[in-house]
Amino acid sequence: MRYSIVVPVYNEEAVVLECYRRLTEVMQQTHESYELIFVNDGSRDQTASIVNQLCASDASVKWIDFSRNFGHQIAITAGMDHAQGEAIVVIDADLQDPPELILQMIEKWKEGFDVVYATRAERKGETGFKKWSASMFYRTLNKLSDIDIPLDTGDFRLIDRKVCEAMKTMKENNRFVRGLVSWVGFRQTSISYVREERFAGETKYPLKKMIRFASDALVAFSLKPLKLASILGSVVSLFSFFYLIFVLAQKLLHFSTTPGWASIVATILFLNGIILVILGLIGEYIGRIYDEVKQRPLYLIQQTRNFAQEQPLSAH
Numbered sequence: 590m591r592y593s594i595v596v597p598v599y600n601e602e603a604v605v606l607e608c609y610r611r612l613t614e615v616m617q618q619t620h621e622s623y624e625l626i627f628v629n630d631g632s633r634d635q636t637a638s639i640v641n642q643l644c645a646s647d648a649s650v651k652w653i654d655f656s657r658n659f660g661h662q663i664a665i666t667a668g669m670d671h672a673q674g675e676a677i678v679v680i681d682a683d684l685q686d687p688p689e690l691i692l693q694m695i696e697k698w699k700e701g702f703d704v705v706y707a708t709r710a711e712r713k714g715e716t717g718f719k720k721w722s723a724s725m726f727y728r729t730l731n732k733l734s735d736i737d738i739p740l741d742t743g744d745f746r747l748i749d750r751k752v753c754e755a756m757k758t759m760k761e762n763n764r765f766v767r768g769l770v771s772w773v774g775f776r777q778t779s780i781s782y783v784r785e786e787r788f789a790g791e792t793k794y795p796l797k798k799m800i801r802f803a804s805d806a807l808v809a810f811s812l813k814p815l816k817l818a819s820i821l822g823s824v825v826s827l828f829s830f831f832y833l834i835f836v837l838a839q840k841l842l843h844f845s846t847t848p849g850w851a852s853i854v855a856t857i858l859f860l861n862g863i864i865l866v867i868l869g870l871i872g873e874y875i876g877r878i879y880d881e882v883k884q885r886p887l888y889l890i891q892q893t894r895n896f897a898q899e900q901p902l903s904a905h
């Protein structure tokens with residue numbers, strides 16, 4: 590098998606057929622063998638039956654059916670775990686990432702690059718808020734994280750088999766796939782493209798999922814937020830120390846020491862605010878440590894189709 594295309598799908602009945610058509614058209618131009626792996630992330634619409642029909646008519650379509658919704662990043666991971674190809678491409682089902690770009694990625698891969706990621710030069714048909722929050726997210730992450738995660742780059746990318754094998758050795762539960770790909774290194778390059786509008790349907794990333802996604806990324810790739818506590822702590826104690834000297838001096842030199850209710854309340858409120866924020870922050874990390882310690886499988890598969898070995902119910 591030469592190429593594996595991994596497509597996570599979650600309630601994508603409106604786009605999945607068109608996605609199949611466009612991907613097939615592109616992949617046939619390579620004149621090499623390929624497989625299209627659709628990972629159903631617990632869709633509750635007709636997506637499953639549509640892909641099942643595709644499986645029956647086309648042996649290059651493969652199907653991984655999760656037992657429930659595990660999330661986009663986990664779906665990608667499952668696709669990579671099952672991919673057989675020498676090069677693996679991850680692409681969204683909604684055709685925001687043009688499949689035709691895969692041909693350019695393959696060219697770069699043949700030149701010897703192990704990771705070819707697609708950077709968004711422009712995003713079409715997305716709300717101002719989404720564009721702004723995404724741009725902020727990539728920039729903050731880049732500042733805070735200890736590794737270089739490319740700006741404005743989603744999961745649309747081609748990775749070589751050896752990168753895929755490296756990814757498989759990382760079993761962490763809170764997965765931020767694009768960060769992991771940067772972390773493994775190897776020879777990486779980018780191509781830039783214009784991100785299209787969604788072909789049909791609506792985004793499967795509501796605000797809640799976006800926040801979860803962003804905090805997963807930050808916590809997984811940066812310890813700097815934790816250091817915030819010690820920095821704030823030292824600044825505040827330094828000021829307190831000077832204030833203490835001032836208060837003592839006042840007392841010793843018999844100046845008036847009228848008790849200031851307002852300043853006490855203000856200090857208490859301010860300090861408690863900081864303490865609560867930092868407790869919450871530490872909680873974010875501890876919660877994720879707990880998740881990892883439990884060592885639950887990343888995902889559960891209900892059924893697979895068209896793979897060499899069919900697995901009825903398996904844990905990974």
Ligand code: UDP
Nearest residue numbers: 597598599630660661664681682792793794
């Ligand atoms: N997706 C998924 N599970 C989820 C949410 C999304 O598998 O819980 C898939 C979705 O079907 C799509 C891709 O992830 O193929 C990207 O989602 P979407 O296009 O809704 O995100 P956006 O482009 O709006 O950020």
Ligand code: MG
Nearest residue numbers: 681683685787
């Ligand atoms: Mg999309």
